[in-house]
Amino acid sequence: MPDTEPIDLPGGDATLEAILAAAWQLLERGARRASEDWHWPVLASVDARDPERAAADARVVVLRRADRGARELEIHGDARSHKRAQLDAAPRACLVFHDRARELQLRAWGPARTHVGDAVARRAWDTLAPSSRRAYLAPRAPGEPTGAPDANLPEAFRDRLPDAAQSEPGFASFAAIVMRPHAIEWLRLGRSGHQRARFEWGDETAGAGTGAAPASTWIRP
Numbered sequence: 001m002p003d004t005e006p007i008d009l010p011g012g013d014a015t016l017e018a019i020l021a022a023a024w025q026l027l028e029r030g031a032r033r034a035s036e037d038w039h040w041p042v043l044a045s046v047d048a049r050d051p052e053r054a055a056a057d058a059r060v061v062v063l064r065r066a067d068r069g070a071r072e073l074e075i076h077g078d079a080r081s082h083k084r085a086q087l088d089a090a091p092r093a094c095l096v097f098h099d100r101a102r103e104l105q106l107r108a109w110g111p112a113r114t115h116v117g118d119a120v121a122r123r124a125w126d127t128l129a130p131s132s133r134r135a136y137l138a139p140r141a142p143g144e145p146t147g148a149p150d151a152n153l154p155e156a157f158r159d160r161l162p163d164a165a166q167s168e169p170g171f172a173s174f175a176a177i178v179m180r181p182h183a184i185e186w187l188r189l190g191r192s193g194h195q196r197a198r199f200e201w202g203d204e205t206a207g208a209g210t211g212a213a214p215a216s217t218w219i220r221p
């Protein structure tokens with residue numbers, strides 16, 4: 001289906017299968033289109049670097065890839081970032097999507113694996129535009145305090161973009177973060193009652209098989 005076609009959302013007589021299909025359609029389109037709210041989820045993680053004081057953390061990210069067949073959601077970040085350290089220490093993440101116009105919330109929970117310098121990272125890196133690659137040329141680790149405002153970009157690329165060869169050193173700092181949801185929850189608000197459903201694959205560990213159909217259930221909103 002072309003990306004400009006409207007996506008028909010399942011109505012009050014929806015089946016769980018139709019809801020799950022719509023969810024993946026919205027996710028896959030959202031990864032391709034910056035104009036969709038689905039392009040801008042919030043990634044929540046556990047900051048367990050100090051196990052005595054584990055705490056929630058969350059930030060806006062860009063959904064870069066959604067793949068129903070592989071059941072994967074991909075985002076990108078700096079390999080030196082807090083989120084990467086958090087996910088490596090505690091790879092249980094949650095992605096929250098909010099589609100304002102459709103009055104929809106989708107939450108996806110699952111292990112999130114960070115890929116740095118491997119084939120997964122390379123495939124993702126090769127699709128990136130210079131404007132996205134430039135951020136990974138940051139000379140210092142993101143999140144460090146600084147005495148004065150600092151864009152953390154090399155002098156040469158403050159006002160212009162690197163070409164492919166010039167951006168290549170950024171690959172060392174690039175992380176592709178791939179989440180494989182073991183559960184997805186759909187909530188759609190409606191005048192005559194809200195619609196809430198949950199889909200569970202039951203394979204909470206990273207690397208488990210893609211699994212067949214999820215256990216699906218309605219949930220009271």
Ligand SMILES: Cc1cc2nc3c(=O)[nH]c(=O)nc-3n(C[C@H](O)[C@H](O)[C@H](O)COP(=O)(O)O)c2cc1C
Binds near residue numbers: 082084
């Ligand atoms: C609109 C928007 C999109 C963003 N997209 C990303 C992204 O795709 N990846 C990323 O690492 N940070 C992204 N950020 C920055 C994060 O929200 C966050 O501030 C930064 O990554 C530091 O997070 P951390 O300290 O938890 O690692 C985005 C911020 C905004 C406002």
